[in-house]
Amino acid sequence: MATAAETQPQLVTQSGPRVMLVTRHFWPHASGQHETAAAAMRLARFWADGGMAVEVVTPKYESSWPSQFVWGSVIVHRLAVAPRSEWSNSRYVRLLGQWLNQQSERLDAIVGDQMREDVPAIASVASVSENESNAANVRPTRRYAICGGVGHDGDLAWCQRARAGTRTMKAITRLDQIITTSSATDRALMAQGIADKQLHRMTVPLVRHRAVSTARRNAARKALALANSDMGTTSQSRVLLWCGSMEGRPGIESGIGRIVGSARLLLARYPDMRLWLIGDGPLRDWAHTELRAEGVRSLVAMPGSFPDMTDVMDSVDGVIATDAAQIRDLLWDVMRRAIPLIAPDDVAFKSAWSFCENAQMADCIAWYSATQPKSLRKAVRAVWDDLPTSQQLATGLADYLYRTMPATECFEQWRLLLGCKT
Numbered sequence: 465m466a467t468a469a470e471t472q473p474q475l476v477t478q479s480g481p482r483v484m485l486v487t488r489h490f491w492p493h494a495s496g497q498h499e500t501a502a503a504a505m506r507l508a509r510f511w512a513d514g515g516m517a518v519e520v521v522t523p524k525y526e527s528s529w530p531s532q533f534v535w536g537s538v539i540v541h542r543l544a545v546a547p548r549s550e551w552s553n554s555r556y557v558r559l560l561g562q563w564l565n566q567q568s569e570r571l572d573a574i575v576g577d578q579m580r581e582d583v584p585a586i587a588s589v590a591s592v593s594e595n596e597s598n599a600a601n602v603r604p605t606r607r608y609a610i611c612g613g614v615g616h617d618g619d620l621a622w623c624q625r626a627r628a629g630t631r632t633m634k635a636i637t638r639l640d641q642i643i644t645t646s647s648a649t650d651r652a653l654m655a656q657g658i659a660d661k662q663l664h665r666m667t668v669p670l671v672r673h674r675a676v677s678t679a680r681r682n683a684a685r686k687a688l689a690l691a692n693s694d695m696g697t698t699s700q701s702r703v704l705l706w707c708g709s710m711e712g713r714p715g716i717e718s719g720i721g722r723i724v725g726s727a728r729l730l731l732a733r734y735p736d737m738r739l740w741l742i743g744d745g746p747l748r749d750w751a752h753t754e755l756r757a758e759g760v761r762s763l764v765a766m767p768g769s770f771p772d773m774t775d776v777m778d779s780v781d782g783v784i785a786t787d788a789a790q791i792r793d794l795l796w797d798v799m800r801r802a803i804p805l806i807a808p809d810d811v812a813f814k815s816a817w818s819f820c821e822n823a824q825m826a827d828c829i830a831w832y833s834a835t836q837p838k839s840l841r842k843a844v845r846a847v848w849d850d851l852p853t854s855q856q857l858a859t860g861l862a863d864y865l866y867r868t869m870p871a872t873e874c875f876e877q878w879r880l881l882l883g884c885k886t
Contacts, residue, residue, distance in 0.1 A: 481572040481882045482517045484564070486582050490522040490540060498709070502793040503612075504577045505535075510669050512537045514875045516882075521563070523547070523556060550627065553581060561585035568605040573882040575643075576609035579619035579636060581628050583609050587635040606883065609636060610643045610666075611653065615788035615812030620652050637662075641881070648815050664881060669874040673802045673862040676778050684778040694765035697779075700736045702851065704844070705780040707773070707794055708787055710745030714754075716837055719786030724751050726841050728758040734848055739764045742776065777801055782847050782854070786834070788812035802862040804847045804854040808834040828861035830854070 485508050489501035504520070512518045519539040523546035524531075531542050543563055547553035560582060564574060568589045576586050586607050611619045623629035633656060636642055641664045644650050650663050676684075685703075689696040697703065712718030716725055723741065731737055741751065741764060748766065755761045770776055783798045785791075785807040795816065798805050807813050809831040817826060832843035847854045 481879065482570060483511060483519070483882055484567065484571050484574045485511075485518065485520045485577060486560070486564070486574060486586060487520060487522050487577040488546070488580070488582065490520050491525075499789045499792040499794060500578065506793060507577065508538050509536065510871070510875065511878065514879070516879075521560070553628070557581060557585045561588040564589050571605050573606040573608060575882075578613075579609045579611040579642065580622055580626075580632060583632045583639070584635040587638040606640045607638075608641050608643055608881075609639055610645075611649055612645060612792060613788070614646070614648075614791055614815050615810075617788040617791070617812070618649075620649065620656075643881075646815060666877060666881075667869040667874050668796050669871040670796065670800045670865050670869045671871045672866045673800050673859070675802070675859075680778055684775040687775055688767075688779060692765065692767040695738075695740065695767060697738055698736075701738050702734070702736055702781040702848065703738045703740055703779055704730075704848075705740045705742065705776065705783045706786065707742040707776075707783070708790055710741075710743050710747040710751060712747065714747060714750050716835065718747060719790075720745075720747050720751050722786050722834070722837065722840060723784060724754050725837050726844075727755060727764060728760050729841055730844055731760045731763050733845070737763070737848070740776070740780065741766045742768075742770065742773075744769055773797070777803065781851060782806060782844075784840075784844070785813070791816045799858075799865055800862055802855070802859040804830065804851070804858045806830045806832065806840075806843045806847060808832060810834050825861055825864055828857040 485504065487500070487504040489498055490504050490508075491498060491501045508518050508520055518537070519541065521541045521543055523544055524542040525546045527545055529542055533540050533542075544556055544559055547556040561584065564585060565588065568574070574586050574589060576582050586609060589605055589607055613619050613621075615621065623633050626632075637658065639662070641662055642653060642658065643664050643666050644653070645666060645668065647665075650660075650665065653663060654660060682699075685695075685697050706720070706723045708719050710718075710720045712721065715721045720741065720743075723739070727739055731739065739760075752761070752766060755764050777797065780803060782804045783794075783806065785795060785798075785805065791812065795805075795807070795813075807829050830843040830846050833839040
């Protein structure tokens with residue numbers, strides 16, 4: 465029988481800054497369906513790959529989940545069962561604040577992946593200025609929160625509608641800095657009274673894309689077909705992917721509803737098209753029933769979620785985006801992989817695109833109106849009828865993004881921002 469020492473995860477020694485990422489969602493086995501979890505995992509891996517000593521603190525979503533585990537070189541702490549009510553949320557935030565204060569002496573920085581419920585806990589950790597008046601051997605821990613998301617999914621929108629939003633807005637004034645990703649977010653925070661010097665703009669880390677060879681694509685598709693027969697393809701098949709949370713109201717008001725509403729006409733026009741719907745949610749059964757009624761269920765794969773989307777992304781020929789939540793991770797992953805993207809021409813996606821100084825790069829994306837199903841089908845046809853040209857445009861966009869937002873430059877920004885204790 466293994467001893468207690470043998471069953472405990474072994475901490476990985478790194479020479480870089482010691483960083484604690486605070487997140488409500490860190491699920492290695494379900495990141496394919498949850499944008500926030502996928503974004504948190506990508507950020508933690510990005511830091512760790514660069515040499516930082518990264519730890520994550522997150523709640524348990526089942527009492528049977530282990531309290532600690534190692535994911536690569538990242539140490540993950542599951543502090544307590546995830547809150548399910550206003551009272552239990554306050555209790556969790558209070559417990560998180562106490563735990564972070566106990567850990568702060570060995571940390572260089574504490575970073576909240578969202579500007580939401582956990583910000584007051586991060587703000588409760590003694591600040592740099594507070595520690596300057598203490599003993600000389602007390603080393604300050606910097607405190608940050610990332611204000612991300614856009615539109616209805618944005619952290620600022622959450623602060624305006626959530627009961628804990630007012631408390632969060634008060635707490636961010638005590639942080640060392642707030643990390644943003646767009647000028648629109650900067651302006652909105654300054655309108656709320658946040659000082660400009662407290663804001664720090666950070667680019668999205670993008671690595672250079674690598675073209676997927678025919679052999680690699682065939683191998684990825686074969687592996688997926690063995691895992692789920694619905695994902696079987698032929699050599700002539702072209703795969704269109706939608707990945708997200710199947711929630712909302714049935715019909716074009718929801719992301720999955722837009723895809724289901726156009727599936728029959730698209731698959732009738734392109735017999736070699738295969739539609740993959742990745743994710744789970746309350747509308748899954750509804751989508752399954754509608755596709756069966758339309759007679760196209762055999763051409764649509766609904767395999768659930770994937771812990772690693774590499775094989776899926778290497779297999780597809782195009783991706784449809786529908787929801788603002790997909791901007792947190794999926795949008796950037798698709799563009800950096802040089803996959804043709806079909807996206808809604810709405811405020812959320814346009815604001816996410818505002819970083820681009822070259823207006824012509826917007827032509828590399830097939831835009832559609834979210835309220836007009838015919839517009840969605842027209843955008844898909846624009847990609848599918850001339851796929852080689854669409855792939856060339858996607859490659860040009862990926863190259864442009866790498867030149868303007870290289871991962872090496874982004875990591876250097878993070879390293880300088882988080883710093884090291886001396």
